[in-house]
Amino acid sequence: MTYSVKEMFLTLQGEGVNAGARAVFVRFAGCNLWTGREQDRATAICRFCDTDFVGTNGVGGGKFADGEALAEAAARHWGAGRDKRLAVLTGGEPMLQVDDALVEALHGEGFTIAIETNGTLPVHPGIDWVCVSPKAGSSVVQRSGDELKLVWPQAGTDLDELEGWDFRHFLVQPMDSEEAEANREAAIALAMERPRWRLSLQTHKLLGLR
Ligand SMILES: C[S@@+](CC[C@H](N)C(=O)[O-])C[C@H]1O[C@@H](n2cnc3c(N)ncnc32)[C@H](O)[C@@H]1O
Numbered sequence: 373m374t375y376s377v378k379e380m381f382l383t384l385q386g387e388g389v390n391a392g393a394r395a396v397f398v399r400f401a402g403c404n405l406w407t408g409r410e411q412d413r414a415t416a417i418c419r420f421c422d423t424d425f426v427g428t429n430g431v432g433g434g435k436f437a438d439g440e441a442l443a444e445a446a447a448r449h450w451g452a453g454r455d456k457r458l459a460v461l462t463g464g465e466p467m468l469q470v471d472d473a474l475v476e477a478l479h480g481e482g483f484t485i486a487i488e489t490n491g492t493l494p495v496h497p498g499i500d501w502v503c504v505s506p507k508a509g510s511s512v513v514q515r516s517g518d519e520l521k522l523v524w525p526q527a528g529t530d531l532d533e534l535e536g537w538d539f540r541h542f543l544v545q546p547m548d549s550e551e552a553e554a555n556r557e558a559a560i561a562l563a564m565e566r567p568r569w570r571l572s573l574q575t576h577k578l579l580g581l582r
């Protein structure tokens with residue numbers, strides 16, 4: 373199938389347990405919890421998104437005719453060497469597009485595959501690192517994985533329920549917004565109250581990376 377990719381770039385993973393790791397980011401176009409249009413934000417299920425995922429016009433973006441074409445482009449972004457090749461599939465919502473052919477092709481190019489997903493669709497079983505970021509008001513079906521990354525605060529979140537899900541790491545990440553400072557304090561307070569939760573910062577924003 374043809375994949376619609378907003379942008380593709382080489383950077384350091386900024387968030388979560390793998391923060392600091394060199395990675396090619398593949399940002400898929402489109403999401404099932406928001407159209408991406410500002411006029412729809414107030415009525416969307418997910419209203420705090422910090423990302424432009426509309427269209428295929430970003431740097432390194434475009435339409436890729438098949439898995440090999442996308443995987444070869446990711447390999448070109450990585451450059452020489454096959455050691456510790458990491459691809460982070462994000463968006464938008466990557467699980468609207470990720471399929472067998474893409475997973476096979478990325479593995480064929482030597483990539484470990486990580487995903488950033490809202491968890492409303494089951495994650496492809498071939499993915500090596502699963503990060504689910506639940507959104508209040510959505511139905512999360514993907515309740516297992518490597519890290520659960522909760523953007524905070526989100527009214528309507530049941531922390532006891534989330535703690536019953538099957539993740540290796542539980543992370544709380546301050547919501548970037550006009551209230552960023554208060555949100556950082558709220559996230560610190562949560563991590564101090566509930567030791568299962570660790571603070572995740574968007575370090576790429578602090579460092580001026582993409
Ligand atoms: C843009 S989303 C794309 C992947 C997927 N749709 C998801 O929501 O997980 C990538 C990550 O950024 C987080 N994120 C989005 N907006 C944010 C904000 N304003 N502050 C902090 N994290 C945010 C998401 O929760 C998710 O973990």
Ligand SMILES: Nc1nc2[nH]cc(C(=O)O)c2c(=O)[nH]1
Pocket residue numbers: 383384385386387397423462463488576581582
């Ligand atoms: N450096 C960097 N790290 C990230 N981790 C998750 C991101 C995302 O937007 O999914 C992201 C991103 O956009 N940039």
Ligand code: SF4
Pocket residue numbers: 403404405406418419420421422423425463464465490507
């Ligand atoms: S689910 Fe992810 S991509 Fe979609 S609007 Fe929310 S944060 Fe943005």
Ligand SMILES: [Mg+2]
Pocket residue numbers: 422423
């Ligand atoms: Mg981001």
